[in-house]
Amino acid sequence: MTSRDKHPMIRQRPLRLLLCLHDQAIVEAVCRSIDIVLPGTETIVAADQEMLARLSREAFDALLVSETVGPPSTLREHLVKVLSYHPGLFVVPLVAPDQPHQIHCVVDLDLPYFLTLPLDPLELNLILQRLQLKIDHLGPRQPHRSTPRNTRQIKGFIGSGPAMTRLFELIHRVAEDDFATVLILGESGTGKELVAKAIHGKSRRHAHNFVPVNCAAIPDDLLESELFGHLKGSFTGASHNKTGRIQYADQGTLFLDEIGDMKPALQAKLLRVLQEKEFEPVGSLKAVPVDTRIVAATHCDLEELVKKGAFREDLYYRLSVVPIQVPPLRDRLEDIPLLLDRFVEAFTTERSREKITFSPEAVTLLLKHEWRGNVRELENLVQHMAILHGGKTIRPQDLPEKFLRHYTPTADPDGMALDRHLFSDEVFLRERAELCAPMPVEERAISLEEGPVDFNDLINEFETELILTAMRFTSGNKKEAARLLCLKRTTLLEKIKKKGLEGRWT
Structure with missing residues (x-):
């Protein structure tokens, strides 16, 4: 016993x-x-x-x-x-x-x-x-979710937490309407273009073109021609007619990424496309009708830009009929293990490289990181690790320095780490001797046949033995012993001092 x-x-x-x-x-x-x-x-x-x-x-x-x-x-x-x-x-x-x-x-x-x-x-x-x-120190047991709980998963997305569940539901609802404009908001690297593609793919327009345009990547003097097209001879160098991306997206979806960087002159022309469902190519006096759904995205605060006069207020309200906020990675940390799995597969198995794995300690550090670059930053990290550490287990010391700010090799802040020498000869033999030792005479059943007993002395002896048992069981850890005995730590310390028990459990 x-x-x-x-x-x-x-x-x-x-x-x-x-x-x-x-x-x-x-x-x-x-x-x-x-x-x-x-x-x-x-x-x-x-x-x-x-x-x-x-x-x-x-x-x-x-x-x-x-x-x-x-x-x-x-x-x-x-x-x-x-x-x-x-x-x-x-x-x-x-x-x-x-x-x-x-x-x-x-x-x-x-x-x-x-x-x-x-x-x-x-x-x-x-x-x-x-x-x-x-x-005994962990409190109520919690399920360890590992697989997506949402039944409306969208191809290309990885996520199972509440934030992504809400996003999936919103994408499905928005896709059912083929005409309302959508404004996708979110930090860089969160996957705004993936959201736009998902809306297009789930809508009745999916059989037609999905046309992306990065408004920040195209110079201002070329963006108008790229969007609206131009006629031959309309400006120097226009040697032939050019179909604009708006017309190319007819019956489909036009995705305007980083719309906050678009200049005011082009904002006015885009507003007409939204209001009148027609546009004029550069150099043309004839409007061309078009049926395209516009989905815009930005990492900027458009309301703030409107206040500063850098973005047209009427265009903002036209674009944000249905706003969608894409959550940053730090708000869905529960998805990091799933994302790691997918990126490891993509950068190792699918590229014929040796597979890497992330140790639990490394995963814990990743869960504490700020992820300013969001999913793109995590993807780049896995690619970096796959190139440098193919076939190995990634430990904390293998991660770039910026991930190590919360890492202390010998620290055990939660007191949850087990003794690494759990089965060392000394520890094992001592604990085995304690576990197998016969019950002391004084702990056996008490008989009253020989006469009265001192109740207070027996209670005092039992209390002493209970404290010593808990202290031995926790290897002298008074905080853990107090928890096991359902006592306040100060109460336990007072009893140990009063009874003179310090060191008797070793």
């Missing part, structure tokens, strides 16, 4: 474990140990192909996983995907000492938890109790 079993009040809530093990005998052995060590633990067994799906739908505290029958890379692929999608999940791989690639996988991914085969019940006992100790 362990000290934890003797004082069940220490436990705050039971574990919920997912087992993805490929040997029925191992499954049965693990379940038996769990029932003995931590009764009340909920254990779910999942097949290999079900593992990620179960993790995305349900909340688990820990995953015990072994390698399936197949190529040596299977265990690594499982672990990398799980750790990337669920950085807060405790993952415990079962490895065979005679399989070097499994040991290397644990070392490369810097995993603090692991079990060796054949299973040692004492080793499993220690792992489970360490898990319970850590998880």
